[in-house]
Amino acid sequence: MRRFVATLLTVVLATTIEAQSLDECRRLAREHYPEIKQYDLISQTEQYNLSNAARAWIPQVALSGQATYQTATPTYPDVFKTILQANGVEMAGIRKEQYKVAIDVTQNIWDGGASSASRAVYEAEAEEQRSRVDVALYDVQTRVDNLYFGILLLDEQMAQTEALIEVLNSNLARMRTYYKNGVAMQSDVDAVEAELLTARQNLGQIDASRSSYRRMLEVFIGCPLTTDKLERPMECELTSRHSARPELDLFAAQEYKLQAQRSIINASVMPQFTAFAQGYYGYPGMDLFKSMVSSKGSFNAIVGVRMSWNIGSFYTKKNNVAKLNTAQQQIAVERDIFLFNTQMQTLQEDGEIARLHKAIEDDKRIVELRSRVRKAAESQLDNGVIDTTDLLRKITDETNAILARSIHEIELLQAIYRLKTTLNQ
Numbered sequence: 001m002r003r004f005v006a007t008l009l010t011v012v013l014a015t016t017i018e019a020q021s022l023d024e025c026r027r028l029a030r031e032h033y034p035e036i037k038q039y040d041l042i043s044q045t046e047q048y049n050l051s052n053a054a055r056a057w058i059p060q061v062a063l064s065g066q067a068t069y070q071t072a073t074p075t076y077p078d079v080f081k082t083i084l085q086a087n088g089v090e091m092a093g094i095r096k097e098q099y100k101v102a103i104d105v106t107q108n109i110w111d112g113g114a115s116s117a118s119r120a121v122y123e124a125e126a127e128e129q130r131s132r133v134d135v136a137l138y139d140v141q142t143r144v145d146n147l148y149f150g151i152l153l154l155d156e157q158m159a160q161t162e163a164l165i166e167v168l169n170s171n172l173a174r175m176r177t178y179y180k181n182g183v184a185m186q187s188d189v190d191a192v193e194a195e196l197l198t199a200r201q202n203l204g205q206i207d208a209s210r211s212s213y214r215r216m217l218e219v220f221i222g223c224p225l226t227t228d229k230l231e232r233p234m235e236c237e238l239t240s241r242h243s244a245r246p247e248l249d250l251f252a253a254q255e256y257k258l259q260a261q262r263s264i265i266n267a268s269v270m271p272q273f274t275a276f277a278q279g280y281y282g283y284p285g286m287d288l289f290k291s292m293v294s295s296k297g298s299f300n301a302i303v304g305v306r307m308s309w310n311i312g313s314f315y316t317k318k319n320n321v322a323k324l325n326t327a328q329q330q331i332a333v334e335r336d337i338f339l340f341n342t343q344m345q346t347l348q349e350d351g352e353i354a355r356l357h358k359a360i361e362d363d364k365r366i367v368e369l370r371s372r373v374r375k376a377a378e379s380q381l382d383n384g385v386i387d388t389t390d391l392l393r394k395i396t397d398e399t400n401a402i403l404a405r406s407i408h409e410i411e412l413l414q415a416i417y418r419l420k421t422t423l424n425q
Contacts, residue, residue, distance in 0.1 A: 021231045022148050022417070025221065029144045030137050032222030038133045046126035053122060056115040059107045067099040074288060093292050100282020100297075109305070112270025117263035124257035131250035138246050142421055147217055149414040151230055154210040156406040161203045164399045168196040171378070171395070175388065188388040195392050233413055236420075243342050244424040251335045258324050258331075265320050271309035278302050342422060349419040356412040363405035370398040 030036065073094035108115075172192045178184035218224055278301065284291035285298035377394040 028221045049122035053118045062104045065101040102280030109273040113267040120260035124260040128253040131253040134246035160403040268313040370401040374398040
């Protein structure tokens, strides 16, 4: 019996369950897992980034003010100044104390595609982050499946142990009757009773482990259990061996992000055109002759179109593009590795499914034979052909055969659903 307990403990994870069916369990785990909150946070961040990118086309307004003192200012030539003085015109020239309060307005006309490239990068980054969350949540499904089938194995072991206790109780009553009639010895009664106590002890340990796993799974799922028995999933066949794992979507999102980053590089080497306007009040004004005559402030304005071109971006463009090409090659290698490992895992799980199918076919015949042997042994004990030790051995053999069949059936279901998880079907 102890070897079956050891086998079960290697299959079961330290978590517990709340749902009656496997699909419901997966759904609850996905909804309760803290990672699910990332979706809303990613969407909010994406909207903020896109909103900021769109505002690049809103006119940009800047206020400024300054007051200065200059060591020199424009003046008239001495000859011209003498002529003016001869005609009674006094020109003081531009004062060295100057001031102005200005408002500048700029409007993008064409930014070389920088803003649209930025939006594409923000969208690609958000999609990549969502794909990473998909992968993390998909890993939760594997944990749930292992726990679910582990509890099914514990349930089956409890059922078989209870059946063993029932058989041992029946034989203990029979041995006590034989002992009263002088047909059996006290040691025969003690042997059956000891085996019965051992079975009850194992049942208590299994029940304690099962209760612990269920409580832990309740925490994992986020709600209490509503049923004592979990529903055994139906055996199903996969219609395709095509992988639809979320990791493949993550690779695609990473490649899309690289494409968006290429557009950023292309935009960086393009000229940019903006319209601008500036209005200010201050001294001197744009009319310098007037400011030479009067030191009063005046309102001034200027409008125009500006072109800027950062030629230095050409120096690093080649290296930046090469870096993106290298990153794309790395993603392709990672995808190939993932597909290769998935294929190998699929082949391994296919082999495991085939092995368990064959084992279950053999188990059916073994259980049938062990049951017949045990019934014959009980009859032989009645006739004094065998002793109690032989009977107990036959009972144990039958119980182990039944338990092995049940374990193989659940392991087959687990292997099938593990393959479904590997292929995301």
